[in-house]
Amino acid sequence: DAKTTQPPSMDCAEGRAANLPCNHSTISGNEYVYWYRQIHSQGPQYIIHGLKNNETNEMASLIITEDRKSSTLILPHATLRDTAVYYCIVRVGGGADGLTFGKGTHLIIQP
Amino acid sequence: NAGVTQTPKFQVLKTGQSMTLQCAQDMNHEYMSWYRQDPGMGLRLIHYSVGAGITDQGEVPNGYNVSRSTTEDFPLRLLSAAPSQTSVYFCASSYRVGGAYEQYFGPGTRLTVT
Numbered sequence: 001d002a003k004t005t006q007p008p009s010m011d012c013a014e015g016r017a018a019n020l021p022c023n024h025s026t027i028s029g030n031e032y033v034y035w036y037r038q039i040h041s042q043g044p045q046y047i048i049h050g051l052k053n054n055e056t057n058e059m060a061s062l063i064i065t066e067d068r069k070s071s072t073l074i075l076p077h078a079t080l081r082d083t084a085v086y087y088c089i090v091r092v093g094g095g096a097d098g099l100t101f102g103k104g105t106h107l108i109i110q111p
Numbered sequence: 112n113a114g115v116t117q118t119p120k121f122q123v124l125k126t127g128q129s130m131t132l133q134c135a136q137d138m139n140h141e142y143m144s145w146y147r148q149d150p151g152m153g154l155r156l157i158h159y160s161v162g163a164g165i166t167d168q169g170e171v172p173n174g175y176n177v178s179r180s181t182t183e184d185f186p187l188r189l190l191s192a193a194p195s196q197t198s199v200y201f202c203a204s205s206y207r208v209g210g211a212y213e214q215y216f217g218p219g220t221r222l223t224v225t
Contacts, residue, residue, distance in 0.1 A: 032211045043115075043201045043216030044154070051211070087153075093212060097161075098144060098169055101153035 004088045009106040018075040020105050022088030025069040031092050033064060034099065035073045037084040044087070044101070047073065083109045112137050115217035117202050123223045124192040132187040132220050134202030142205040142212070143185040144169070145177065147198040148219075154201060160185055192224045 005023040012018040024033065035047040048055055048062045050071070055062045061074040075082055087104040118133045136143065141162050146154040146169075156169030160179040174196060176188040185204075189196060199221050205214040 030210070034211070036214075041199075041219070043203070043219050044214075046213045046215060049208075049211050049213070093210070097159055097167070098146075098156035099154070099214065103153065 004090055004102060006086075006088050006102070006105045008103065009108065011108050011110055012075075012078050014080060014109050014111050015077055018078040018082065018107060018109070020073040020075075020086050020088075020107060021070065022073070023070045024088070024090045027068050027090050028092075031090050033062065033068075033071050034087075034089040034091070035060070035062065036087045036089065036099070036101070038087070038104075039081075039084040047086075078107075078109045080109050080111060083107060114138065115202055115204050115215055117200075117217035117220050119220060120218070121221050123225065124189070125225055126192060126194060128192050130189050130192070132189070132200055132202075132222075134185045134187065134217060135183050136185075136202075136204040136215070137183065138204060138206070138215070139182060140204035140206045140215070141182070142207075143179065144203045144205070144214070145175070145185070145187045146201045146203065147171065147196075148201060149198050157187065157200075189222075194224045196222065197224045198222060 034049045036044045038044045050062045064071045085104040115136045144159040145157040148154045155171050158177040160166045166177050199219045201219050202217045203214045205212045
């Protein structure tokens, strides 16, 4: 699985867009980019995934650069409930045989 | 849908005791997994299953057993609890979306072994 690099922490004002970066310069052609988050003491929550194209769902947007070496998760209108640790994971598949959760980015939404 | 449910929420064991952590999902997902998360650390995979009757070891399987007799249930058994097994345990189920998978996690079981 490709290694990912994320900033350890970020702040964002409530109501603004939160943009979380992830570098994955060694990504291979068949590896997906996944984003999960973990709100304090809860189980991780799936957010979104993508392969090459940008993706959007009801929670977030995922922007993947053309060379696929980095990506950005965008929470369009951050709320206090979005305060969590956000994990960027790159791998082939990503099913039952496990996801590798690194240290992620601790996003703090400020009122 | 209840999603992924885990029982109990909290458990305290003495060294050497055994117990079973329960996990159930009502989404008809084929794949299920058990992870542990130690304080300040990421999740580590213990065991996983790709379908009823099929299980395999993850990164840290020692001291744990699993079985998968139905699609819905995937219990994790601690054979002889040790203080090193003090952790938060998360169960997950997943399904395939094209070539990718979406995993859904339960709320966790917080286990303390004294």
